[in-house]
Amino acid sequence: MSLLTVIYALAFYFAVALFVIGLAVRIRLYAVTPAPLKIPVMPAPLTKTGVVFRLAREVTFFESLFKSNKWTWIFAILFHAGLLLVFARHLRYFTQPVWEWVVLVQPFGIYGGMAMVAGLLGLWGRRIVVERVRYITNPSDHLMLALLALIGASGLSMKFFAHTDIISVKAFCLGLLRFDWQPLPADAPLLIHLGAVIVLFIVFPFSKLLHAPGVFFAPSRNQVDDARDKRHLAAWAAPMDAQRDA
Amino acid sequence: MKHSQQYRAKPEHQEKLGFPGDLVDNWQQKAVEKMGDLLNKNRALRVYMDACVKCGACTDKCHYFLGTGDPKNMPVARQDLFRQVYRRHFTISGKLFPGLVGAKDFDDEVLDDWYKYFHQCSQCRRCSVFCPYGIDTAEVSMAARDVMDHIGIGTKYTNEILGKVHDIGNNLGLPQAALINTMEGLEEDVEEDTGVAVKYPVDQKGADVLLITPSADFFAEPHVDGLIGYGKVFHQAGISWTTSSYASEAANFAMFIGSYEQMHKVANRIRKAALDLGAKRIIFGECGHAWRVAYSFLNTLAGPWDFLDPKYPVPQHILEFTYDLMQRGALNLDPTANDDKVVTFHDSCNVARASRMGDVPGGQFEIPRNVIKTVVNKFVEMDPETTREKTFCCGGGGGLLTDDIMELRVKGALPRMEALQNVVDNFGVTHMAAICAICKSQFTKVMPYYGFSMDMINSVHQLVGDAILLGTKE
Ligand code: SF4
Ligand code: SF4
Numbered sequence: 035m036s037l038l039t040v041i042y043a044l045a046f047y048f049a050v051a052l053f054v055i056g057l058a059v060r061i062r063l064y065a066v067t068p069a070p071l072k073i074p075v076m077p078a079p080l081t082k083t084g085v086v087f088r089l090a091r092e093v094t095f096f097e098s099l100f101k102s103n104k105w106t107w108i109f110a111i112l113f114h115a116g117l118l119l120v121f122a123r124h125l126r127y128f129t130q131p132v133w134e135w136v137v138l139v140q141p142f143g144i145y146g147g148m149a150m151v152a153g154l155l156g157l158w159g160r161r162i163v164v165e166r167v168r169y170i171t172n173p174s175d176h177l178m179l180a181l182l183a184l185i186g187a188s189g190l191s192m193k194f195f196a197h198t199d200i201i202s203v204k205a206f207c208l209g210l211l212r213f214d215w216q217p218l219p220a221d222a223p224l225l226i227h228l229g230a231v232i233v234l235f236i237v238f239p240f241s242k243l244l245h246a247p248g249v250f251f252a253p254s255r256n257q258v259d260d261a262r263d264k265r266h267l268a269a270w271a272a273p274m275d276a277q278r279d280a
Numbered sequence: 281m282k283h284s285q286q287y288r289a290k291p292e293h294q295e296k297l298g299f300p301g302d303l304v305d306n307w308q309q310k311a312v313e314k315m316g317d318l319l320n321k322n323r324a325l326r327v328y329m330d331a332c333v334k335c336g337a338c339t340d341k342c343h344y345f346l347g348t349g350d351p352k353n354m355p356v357a358r359q360d361l362f363r364q365v366y367r368r369h370f371t372i373s374g375k376l377f378p379g380l381v382g383a384k385d386f387d388d389e390v391l392d393d394w395y396k397y398f399h400q401c402s403q404c405r406r407c408s409v410f411c412p413y414g415i416d417t418a419e420v421s422m423a424a425r426d427v428m429d430h431i432g433i434g435t436k437y438t439n440e441i442l443g444k445v446h447d448i449g450n451n452l453g454l455p456q457a458a459l460i461n462t463m464e465g466l467e468e469d470v471e472e473d474t475g476v477a478v479k480y481p482v483d484q485k486g487a488d489v490l491l492i493t494p495s496a497d498f499f500a501e502p503h504v505d506g507l508i509g510y511g512k513v514f515h516q517a518g519i520s521w522t523t524s525s526y527a528s529e530a531a532n533f534a535m536f537i538g539s540y541e542q543m544h545k546v547a548n549r550i551r552k553a554a555l556d557l558g559a560k561r562i563i564f565g566e567c568g569h570a571w572r573v574a575y576s577f578l579n580t581l582a583g584p585w586d587f588l589d590p591k592y593p594v595p596q597h598i599l600e601f602t603y604d605l606m607q608r609g610a611l612n613l614d615p616t617a618n619d620d621k622v623v624t625f626h627d628s629c630n631v632a633r634a635s636r637m638g639d640v641p642g643g644q645f646e647i648p649r650n651v652i653k654t655v656v657n658k659f660v661e662m663d664p665e666t667t668r669e670k671t672f673c674c675g676g677g678g679g680l681l682t683d684d685i686m687e688l689r690v691k692g693a694l695p696r697m698e699a700l701q702n703v704v705d706n707f708g709v710t711h712m713a714a715i716c717a718i719c720k721s722q723f724t725k726v727m728p729y730y731g732f733s734m735d736m737i738n739s740v741h742q743l744v745g746d747a748i749l750l751g752t753k754e
Contacts, residue, residue, distance in 0.1 A: 064323060064327055067326045069323040075409055076644065078641060084641075099410075103336070110335070166336055170360065173381075240371065242330070245332070248330055248331030249413050251323065252331065254415075255414035266579070
């Protein structure tokens with residue numbers, strides 16, 4: 035077994051563990067923090083089902099972003115939808131036998147990869163060209179785009195320029211899952227690709243990528259508009275009622 | 281708008297609310313502690329600190345940014361004033377790589393920006409409508425002001441006013457005698473005008489309805505015309521009502537400073553008034569921030585309301601009440617009384633985006649329009665990009681209605697003034713109706729800067745009051 039394989043295998047375990055634990059800690063924090071007052075942004079749904087639909091529209095169509103800015107919306111949709119397709123395509127490396135639906139979306143994964151990179155470049159372009167957006171950009175915002183672009187570009191390059199031995203890659207991936215390590219091909223694009231993915235896993239729970247779980251926890255979007263019908267008393271606020279005079 | 285800032289609250293105004301009188305010595309440490317406390321008590325703040333992706337979708341949505349062009353008035357830039365300190369003290373990335381993620385120590389310069397720019401947010405929530413995660417800068421502004429109050433820095437405007445509420449019961453400091461006097465004056469005026477003896481009661485035990493209205497309704501123009509209108513509606517519907525001198529204020533300014541404790545105290549004056557007077561229903565007058573606290577928070581802060589008549593929602597908005605009467609034919613109205621006007625409607629930000637009326641989503645948009653259209657023949661809408669949930673704040677909300685920052689108020693009104701100009705030019709609009717005391721005060725003050733006359737702004741219930749045929753239903 036090569037040192038390279040060992041390093042990548044260990045790095046993967048480390049990154050995935052950090053990702054899962056880090057994210058779980060963060061999500062738990064969001065979940066246990068009380069929301070002391072009802073603050074849905076109106077017009078808001080009157081039922082829980084309505085809230086589910088509202089959130090579903092937000093995460094599938096980016097409804098609010100659509101209202102705000104069409105260019106950002108287009109690039110964001112390109113990137114996220116592309117990412118979804120790419121993700122589906124990559125499932126083939128982790129399943130044996132490969133699931134039927136994964137086989138079916140296989141060819142679209144490539145277009146997904148292109149869309150993803152195009153979307154990223156669009157978003158990056160906005161960050162540079164639009165003065166308002168440039169003003170609010172931190173170095174980490176560029177780095178995040180660079181990281182994702184690197185993942186996309188290195189992935190596409192393996193498809194179009196420098197083919198990798200994907201049979202071995204799959205063996206490596208399945209080996210990781212089964213704790214039975216298999217050698218990783220030492221191709222530069224592949225190593226860059228996997229290295230960047232490892233970094234992505236590591237930074238996820240500490241970065242703005244927390245918008246992914248965050249969108250479900252935003253009280254302005256996930257609360258039911260029923261403030262007149264139900265008291266909504268936070269545990270820390272409840273004792274104040276004893277102090278009121280009446 | 282770096283040069284624009286409100287007067288600092290004096291030590292006596294701070295201490296009255298239980299805050300330190302002046303900037304405490306170890307303020308950095310105290311501020312960070314308070315931030316931690318708020319992060320643990322308020323999920324919105326916690327999530328909003330992490331979730332922003334700097335997409336920029338909110339950047340051109342704030343009326344203060346549009347009016348001033350100051351990049352720090354972009355909603356995300358305003359949040360970032362809080363976020364930079366949050367990152368530095370509460371995140372691993374900010375502790376390890378501050379420069380990379382825009383984290384900063386809480387120093388004098390940052391505090392100075394906090395004081396200025398968190399008081400250049402009217403907490404109108406327009407930015408939140410457009411943010412993909414619903415990040416609500418109003419929540420961040422409230423938290424920031426709470427932190428600042430806790431280290432001894434508040435604004436004179438809100439904190440002095442809150443002291444008056446605790447002492448006397450309203451923002452203006454009008455004692456019972458002055459209220460009774462004012463209301464008697466109104467009774468005389470209305471009788472002189474119409475020949476009908478409409479009552480404007482104060483502290484009347486056993487009245488069915490307790491009316492809570494912004495104290496501006498008791499004396500300012502055009503607010504008072506709205507109060508006259510409410511009285512006429514109650515009169516013709518034959519419903520007994522009263523105001524309370526103990527809780528003679530609808531606008532809960534504690535929301536502006538983000539203090540749950542203060543909001544609780546002010547809201548519970550209303551509970552006590554309702555119990556003392558034996559009221560069966562509570563109705564709120566025309567005021568945006570007041571209605572937000574009433575609709576969204578009153579049940580939580582001052583409920584349960586099980587001693588009131590369960591037939592009615594608690595509280596009700598005066599427009600819900602009047603609209604219901606209209607639908608049941610309980611009011612005799614003649615819209616030709618308003619034929620001298622071409623009216624448009626300004627959705628007040630807090631009513632539009634933070635509350636509801638009636639029992640369907642969006643009732644807060646439809647009910648006021650339906651009421652206006654019932655009493656006015658010529659009604660015109662402004663640009664849909666500037667109405668309903670996309671409405672622009674008047675520029676004076678959220679504790680900014682003070683002459684200390686007049687220039688900001690004028691500039692903040694720009695987007696609304698442009699939309700108004702448009703319907704004036706194209707449809708001959710002569711009046712703009714509003715349902716918020718702050719909007720009314722702000723517009724009477726800033727409209728002249730845009731070449732409009734200050735009496736162009738009306739209370740909705742003034743239009744109703746003028747159309748009621750008094751003496752026909754008794
Ligand atoms: S809440 Fe309103 S005033 Fe405050 S930043 Fe958002 S748009 Fe601007
Ligand atoms: S729209 Fe929301 S996520 Fe985008 S920059 Fe503004 S606050 Fe951040």
